[in-house]
Amino acid sequence: MDETKNTPTGQVPTLADVARTAGVSTATVSRCLNLPDQVTEKTMRRVMEAVDRLGYSPNYSARALAANRTNTIGAIIPTMENAIFARGLQAFQEELHQSGCTLLVASSSYEEDLEEEQIKTLTARGADALLLIGYHRKPRVYEFLEKRKIPTLVAWAFDPEVSRLAVGFNNRAAMHELADLVMGAGHKRIGCISADTVSNDRARERAQGIRDSMSAAGLDPNMLQMVETAYSIENGEMAFHELMAHAEPPTVVMCGNDVLAVGALRAAAAMNLRVPEDVAITGFDDIELASVAPVPLTTVHVPHRRMGQFAAKALLDELNGKKPDSIELPTAIYRRSSF
Numbered sequence: 527m528d529e530t531k532n533t534p535t536g537q538v539p540t541l542a543d544v545a546r547t548a549g550v551s552t553a554t555v556s557r558c559l560n561l562p563d564q565v566t567e568k569t570m571r572r573v574m575e576a577v578d579r580l581g582y583s584p585n586y587s588a589r590a591l592a593a594n595r596t597n598t599i600g601a602i603i604p605t606m607e608n609a610i611f612a613r614g615l616q617a618f619q620e621e622l623h624q625s626g627c628t629l630l631v632a633s634s635s636y637e638e639d640l641e642e643e644q645i646k647t648l649t650a651r652g653a654d655a656l657l658l659i660g661y662h663r664k665p666r667v668y669e670f671l672e673k674r675k676i677p678t679l680v681a682w683a684f685d686p687e688v689s690r691l692a693v694g695f696n697n698r699a700a701m702h703e704l705a706d707l708v709m710g711a712g713h714k715r716i717g718c719i720s721a722d723t724v725s726n727d728r729a730r731e732r733a734q735g736i737r738d739s740m741s742a743a744g745l746d747p748n749m750l751q752m753v754e755t756a757y758s759i760e761n762g763e764m765a766f767h768e769l770m771a772h773a774e775p776p777t778v779v780m781c782g783n784d785v786l787a788v789g790a791l792r793a794a795a796a797m798n799l800r801v802p803e804d805v806a807i808t809g810f811d812d813i814e815l816a817s818v819a820p821v822p823l824t825t826v827h828v829p830h831r832r833m834g835q836f837a838a839k840a841l842l843d844e845l846n847g848k849k850p851d852s853i854e855l856p857t858a859i860y861r862r863s864s865f
Contacts (some may be wrong), residue, residue: 539580541792542851547576597627599841600648601657604726608757608785609660609813614681617834618657619775625842627654637758638725642667654839656657658680662727663687677844681837682828683728684854691844692852693837697728700857701735701780704808707776707859709743713806716740717776718752719765729754729782732810736780751776755786762789763796770797770805777805778865784809784816786825791864795820806865822862829855 545552547823550573557564558573565573576582599622603611619629635640641658647669648656656676668690671678680692690737708716709728721729737747751772753765761783770793781787787809793799801807801821809816809825816823831853840850 528808534642541582543580544573544576544582547580548572555859562606569702584737584743584805596652596654598630598651599627599655599657599838600621600630600632600645600653602632602634602641602644602648603659604633604634605757606633609815610757610783610785611682611830613813613830614824614834614837617831619834620836621835621838622842625838627842634654636722636726639787642835646670649674649828654845655679657841658685660727661685661690662725663821671804674783677841679837679841679844683731684852690852691840694835695828695833695855695857696855697731698735698738699786699826701732701810702738703735703779703857704824704826704859705739705833706742706805707735707861708808708865709745709778711806711865713776713778714745715774715776715778716745716750717769717779719762720752720754720782721771721786722754723758732782737856754794757783757785757787759785759792762786763793765791766790766793767797769775770799773804779805780808781809784811784813784819784825786824787825787864788815788819791819791823802865803862806863815863816860817824819864824859824863825861827858829857834864844853 541552541555545555548622550569554569558570562570564856578590597636601615603615622629630653632644641663645656657679658683660681660683665720680695684692684694684696697724716736718733723730723733733752735751740747740750751769753768755761755765766779767778770830777789781790787807790799790807794805799805809823812825812827816825836853
């Protein structure tokens with residue numbers, strides 16, 4: 527059958543067009559697309575052949591209007607340039623897909639104003655709920671989401687003092703544990719390469735975890751030698767050179783993530799410094815790069831996939847009228863050759 531007889535040129539094919547082409551009712555087409563178990567294999571084959579021939583796509587906008595749901599979840603991550611968020615976001619998407627939801631992702635480039643704009647854009651496009659990274663953003667952003675009644679979940683962070691729904695880990699406690707290991711090895715001159723601590727609450731908490739450990743070890747936390755920079759291998763290299771130019775350079779450099787730590791490793795090699803004999807280097811996150819670095823990194827392992835799975839389940843529960851609890855996930859120290 528010539529489908530052009532069923533669909534006028536230039537027009538988008540409709541459910542009725544599919545029904546006419548397949549020789550069935552529109553109700554039967556609807557059952558094939560939404561309740562395939564309720565139709566015979568022969569009927570399903572005829573309908574799907576018509577769908578393919580016409581290039582028909584269900585009108586999700588109309589469905590969304592009728593159900594007051596789009597089954598679309600938005601996620602705004604700080605960057606797509608490295609693998610920090612990749613595993614968690616992949617697990618998040620897989621879990622949503624099993625429930626028939628679609629994921630829309632935006633990247634804020636660690637810019638607060640851009641993230642605010644993206645939150646409003648995703649909301650305007652009908653996102654049912656949002657995944658956000660960390661707690662830090664202007665109060666007006668949370669007020670906007672509350673007025674719009676958009677369920678929101680914070681990931682990659684967990685603060686027991688904050689009532690907002692979160693699935694993540696305690697950045698301060700995780701870095702404190704690693705710093706305790708460093709202090710226990712006798713290091714007294716501590717360096718830190720960190721992201722911006724003003725607008726990035728995860729970076730701020732990790733730096734504070736090092737200071738907590740220094741205080742507990744009887745060291746002055748104000749003596750922490752810290753360089754703040756954007757996350758990249760090149761920036762890690764430059765920050766390491768800056769730290770090692772001090773009159774009394776650090777004997778250990780604790781990095782806010784593995785990407786910065788690999789940059790520090792490259793800089794140490796260029797300076798003919800042995801790791802860990804001349805200077806120890808640690809990371810955070812345990813992305814794949816950590817274990818295959820020229821000197822495998824001692825780092826904090828973050829359960830990215832579990833975090834993504836649990837975050838998706840919590841948001842779906844909230845959308846379905848349940849009241850999920852925040853979840854704190856444990857981290858672990860993976861000790862390798864760099865320390």
